[in-house]
Amino acid sequence: MSAPTGITWATLAKDIRLEWRSKDAINSMLFFALLVVVVFSFSFDPNAEESRQIAGGLVWVAFLFAAVVALNQTWARELRNQVLDAYRVSPAPANALFLAKTLGNFLFVAVLEALMTPLFIIFYKLRALGPAWQLVPIAVLGTWALVVNGTFFAAMSLRTRSREIMLPLLLFPISLPALLSMVEATTSVLTGENPAKFWIVLLATYDVVFTTGCLALFETVLHAE
Amino acid sequence: MNDPTTARSPADPIIRIDNLTKHFGRFAALRGVTAKFAPARLYAILGDNGAGKTTLLRTIAGLARPTRGSVAISGQAISRDIRREFGYMAHPSLLYDEMSGMENLGYFARLYGVRDSARCAQVISAVGLDPAWQRPVGQYSQGMRQRMSLARALLHDPKILLLDEPFSNVDVKSAREMVKLLVRMRDEGKTLLVVTHQASLLDEAADEFVWMQGGQIINRTADRSFMGTA
Numbered sequence: 001m002s003a004p005t006g007i008t009w010a011t012l013a014k015d016i017r018l019e020w021r022s023k024d025a026i027n028s029m030l031f032f033a034l035l036v037v038v039v040f041s042f043s044f045d046p047n048a049e050e051s052r053q054i055a056g057g058l059v060w061v062a063f064l065f066a067a068v069v070a071l072n073q074t075w076a077r078e079l080r081n082q083v084l085d086a087y088r089v090s091p092a093p094a095n096a097l098f099l100a101k102t103l104g105n106f107l108f109v110a111v112l113e114a115l116m117t118p119l120f121i122i123f124y125k126l127r128a129l130g131p132a133w134q135l136v137p138i139a140v141l142g143t144w145a146l147v148v149n150g151t152f153f154a155a156m157s158l159r160t161r162s163r164e165i166m167l168p169l170l171l172f173p174i175s176l177p178a179l180l181s182m183v184e185a186t187t188s189v190l191t192g193e194n195p196a197k198f199w200i201v202l203l204a205t206y207d208v209v210f211t212t213g214c215l216a217l218f219e220t221v222l223h224a225e
Numbered sequence: 226m227n228d229p230t231t232a233r234s235p236a237d238p239i240i241r242i243d244n245l246t247k248h249f250g251r252f253a254a255l256r257g258v259t260a261k262f263a264p265a266r267l268y269a270i271l272g273d274n275g276a277g278k279t280t281l282l283r284t285i286a287g288l289a290r291p292t293r294g295s296v297a298i299s300g301q302a303i304s305r306d307i308r309r310e311f312g313y314m315a316h317p318s319l320l321y322d323e324m325s326g327m328e329n330l331g332y333f334a335r336l337y338g339v340r341d342s343a344r345c346a347q348v349i350s351a352v353g354l355d356p357a358w359q360r361p362v363g364q365y366s367q368g369m370r371q372r373m374s375l376a377r378a379l380l381h382d383p384k385i386l387l388l389d390e391p392f393s394n395v396d397v398k399s400a401r402e403m404v405k406l407l408v409r410m411r412d413e414g415k416t417l418l419v420v421t422h423q424a425s426l427l428d429e430a431a432d433e434f435v436w437m438q439g440g441q442i443i444n445r446t447a448d449r450s451f452m453g454t455a
Contacts, residue, residue, distance in 0.1 A: 010335035014321070021323045077321070086319035086377065089286050090336040091308045225290060 007092045011100030018077060019108065025070040029112045032069060036062040037116065041123040051124040056186030059120055060179060063113060064146055068168055070108045071150040074101055075158050084158075087222075094219035098151065102214075105147040113139060129192030134200065138185045141203040145178035148207065152214040155221050178206045239264040239385060239416050240285060245294035247280050247440075254280040256440040257294070262418065264384070267411040269427040270420045272437035278420040279316070281437070282387045285418070286313045298385065309337065311385035312378035316393070318370045319377060322363030326373045327356055330380055337381035348376040353402055367394035375403065379410075386410065386417045392426055404430050 019025055040058055044050075078084040087097055120126060128135065150171055157166035185199035238261035247255040255277045262268060270278050283289040285296050287303040298307050313319075320329045330345035339345075346356035352372040362373060375391055386407075392400040400423070407417055408430045419427060424434070428449060436444040 007335055010332055014324075014332045017328070018321060018323050080322065081320055082315060082317040083319050083321055085288055085313075085315060086333060087336065088288055089308055089311075089313045090333070091305050091338075092336040093305070223287075223290075 005096075007096035008100045008103070011097055012103050015074070015100065015104040016107070019104075022077075024077070025073040025108050026111065028069040028073070029066040029108065030115065033062050033066040033112060033116045034119070036065070037119050037123050046124065048125045048127070051126055052129070052190040053187065055120065055124050055126055055190055056183045058124075059117075059186065060142065060182045062116070063109065063143070064172075064175070064179065066112055067105070067109045067146050067150055068171070070105055070112075071147070071154040071171075072164055072167055074105055074151065075154050079158065084222075094222040095215050097222065098155075098215065098218040101155075102144075102148050102151045105151055106143055109143050109147055110139075113143065126190065128190050130189040130196065132189065134189050134196050135186065137200055138182060138189070138196065138203070141200065141207055142178065142182035142185075144207050145182070145203060145210070146175065148211050148214055149174055149178075152218065152221070155218070159224070174210075178203060181206065237264075238262055239299055240418075241297045241300075242281075242285070243295050243297075245281075245284060245296065246292045247277075247284055247289055248292045253440050255284065255291075258440070258442055259294075260435070260442055260445075262416060264416050265411060265414045266432040267407060267417045267427070267430055268419065268433050268435055269424055269431035270418060270435045270437060271422075271424050276437040277440040278437050279389055280440075282313075282389050282418065282420055283315075286311065286387050288313075309381060310383055311387055312381065312383035314374050314378040314386070314388045314391055316390050318362065318374045320362045320370065320373060323361050325359050325361055326354060326365075326376070327358075329362060329373070330377060333377050333380055339381050344380065348379045349373070351379065351406060352376045353399060368396055368399055371395050372399065372403065375406075384415060386415055386419075388417065388419045390420060390422070392421060392423045400426055 036058070044054075046054060075084075078087075150167070153170040153174075154163075154167050157163040157170060160166045181199045181203040185196040185203065188194045188196035188199065240260075240262040242258055242260045245255050245258040246253065258277070258281060270281065272278050280289060284291055285298075287308065296303060298310050301307050321332075324332070326349055327345055330349065334345055349356040352375050354369060354372055354376070362370060365373065371391060371394060375388070378386060378388065388407075391403060395403065404426055407419065411417055411430075411432070419431070421427065433445055433447050435442055
């Protein structure tokens with residue numbers, strides 16, 4: 001029997017290969033995020049100071065909505081030809097699948113963020129007045145918060161009739177504390193007015209609690225009918 | 226009519242089903258099915274659409290949870306470890322369309338801890354396909370997909386094979402080749418439960434015919450003349 005880590009990496013490699021060939025998730029995410037940047041930029045036309053105040057919220061809302069596209073896609077490909085059943089009848093642990101899917105989504109959303117961040121900086125004339133290095137842990141912890149719950153709830157809504165609607169309905173309320181932390185932390189760094197440490201710690205705590213919860217419950221979700 | 230609940234073989238059953246009932250809402254797909262299946266035998270499970278054949282297979286595979294009753298494989302309830310004992314082939318292919326046959330099997334081999342890299346090529350050849358094909362499974366014909374799906378079920382050399390409509394959309398010549406392969410596996414000691422509407426293909430090969438209707442096993446017989454009345 002393979003170790004769970006071996007199965008996690010094999011599943012992650014398979015998902016990256018499938019995404020590389022289809023580009024289903026990354027294209028949809030990019031298109032959506034690009035629309036948000038351009039439309040908001042032309043709608044508000046903020047000056048540099050206003051941009052620093054609103055950019056935190058704007059960036060994370062754009063990433064949250066774009067991530068939902070990837071999250072739906074990640075399980076949808078397991079439903080074609082009922083491939084998920086092949087995993088369910090195998091002796092492979094459920095958590096290995098969950099971790100692989102979460103890591104895959106993290107990677108896809110991180111690629112989106114890496115591509116979109118320069119555009120946000122240009123369109124909104126952004127420059128951090130606080131310690132800019134703190135944006136790295138905020139981005140990592142914030143992205144993990146989005147994808148860990150997103151992957152879990154996407155799996156939960158997999159067998160529902162309107163899963164595209166069900167996912168945001170389940171995900172957004174539970175992501176509110178994380179979203180608030182991400183936005184406040186990012187705004188703090190951009191404006192330099194308040195320290196972001198409290199929000200970063202809150203985000204890290206959120207990640208630990210929800211990652212543990214999702215790992216504990218995923219086997220039940222996977223084998224639910 | 227033969228006793229519908231017991232296998233004819235005196236050997237200890239490898240699959241034991243006890244009072245199995247499965248409801249989907251108010252619809253009873255299985256109604257108190259009790260049966261034993263002996264090792265190293267090939268069972269053809271027959272019946273009209275909606276008889277409960279696929280649900281029976283899915284419940285044995287652990288994909289559907291019984292509303293009542295139990296399934297035991299080698300005396301044990303379905304668990305993660307016991308899943309290694311069986312291979313399951315469903316009506317859909319359970320394969321990724323965007324990947325080649327070898328890539329698909331390479332991934333599933335990891336799930337079962339199959340380390341032998343030659344094993345994937347071996348099972349693909351066994352079902353009459355070419356392991357060197359690079360094209361994605363999505364470009365295969367339906368019959369080729371069925372055979373690749375059978376290869377996936379065989380990958381980890383399971384003791385039990387649960388096959389749902391393995392011959393559907395397969396041409397007659399290929400289907401007969403598949404039957405030969407199933408017989409060879411039965412002779413090697415594997416137990417096969419084959420759900421099919423093409424009973425004539427298994428006329429000579431099956432050790433026993435299990436007839437289902439309305440979520441129940443209504444007859445089990447080794448008598449091939451039964452085929453004429455079915």
